[in-house]
Amino acid sequence: MEHEELRRRFAALTTAHLADACLRAGTPVRCAPPPLRPLEPGSRLAGRVLPARHAGSVDVFFEAFEDAAPGDVLVADNAGRTDESCVGDLVALEAAAAGLGGIVVWGLHRDTADLREIGLPVFSLGATPTGPRRLDARPDGALDSAVVGEWTVSRTDVVLGDDDGVLFLPAAGAGDLFALAESVRDTERRQADRVRAGVPLRRQLDFPAYLERRRRNPALTFREHLRAVGGAVEE
Structure with missing residues (x-):
């Protein structure tokens, strides 16, 4: 399903409808854990997963943007950490400039007021003022997949988000x-x-x-x- 069709059809649906569809089809229901919420109530996003595993530096996100297609959604895997943020206003501005359709953070964000002004949909576990205070070795496949809760997702997946939360679907079966x-x-x-x-x-x-x-x-x-x-x- 092309990006514009994905957005158009999701505009008339909810993640709850699609979760029910997964159950009816016998497809795993890959919901992000409930604490992952939209920064702004009413936010919606739909796009291909653009995965990136964070290890303490935003360069992995900028590298992901190099190969992004318009409408992709950055899925920033920070291992669900709650001791640091990994996405702030500059990452969101750069994502918007690269044509991305939103950001899902398995972790925390910061610069909340600026993110609201930028207007790019952001879903995360919450906010904290501090950025990373570490720089770990980048894991293998840092741009190939991301983990959100119990689910590993990649560019073969699409991500949908609304006030009920975040849901991942296989791109190949999304139309059905x-x-x-x-x-x-x-x-x-x-x-x-x-x-x-x-x-x-x-x-x-x-x-x-x-x-x-x-x-x-x-x-x-x-x-x-x-x-x-x-x-x-x-x-």
């Missing part, structure tokens, strides 16, 4: 997952509209029938029932 997410969204919207019109969700989903079927078959799950009636509320 987006189609599933759009189906989930449309079903949920129809259900929500009917609830607002006075038709409770339990009636739409024939919940009493589910309870009766479960009484006869205790192994029956609500998700199986949802599949049978074409409903969407969980996957």
Whole structure:
């Protein structure tokens, strides 16, 4: 999926829709840990992963920018450290100048007021005033992959972010997952509209029938029932 199509289609979806699509497709749901949040509420990002593993110097980020394509999202792996920041205003300005679509930091940022003014979407674990006070040896493959929580991501992945958090998808299967997410969204919207019109969700989903079927078959799950009636509320 090309970058512009990715952004256009994600504009009408949420990470929750796409997480549900992953579950429905049997694809691993690669969510960043919940503490990874947008600097500014309402921020959204969507783009190819541009990975970089930080070892105490921002040169690894600048080197990553040399090969970046417009719309890429820097995924800065600082091992989830909370004793230093690794991204500040100058890195964000340079990322914006390189045409990047945002920054995801598995670690902390600083220069919060300046980052807000720059306006590039930034997701991180929070802020601290200090930058790195170390310079470690650069790990092998520092520009090949990044780790966020339990997940290792690379340029074969795309990253999506909104107020619910950050989600990684395989780029090769993104189109199919987006189609599933759009189906989930449309079903949920129809259900929500009917609830607002006075038709409770339990009636739409024939919940009493589910309870009766479960009484006869205790192994029956609500998700199986949802599949049978074409409903969407969980996957």
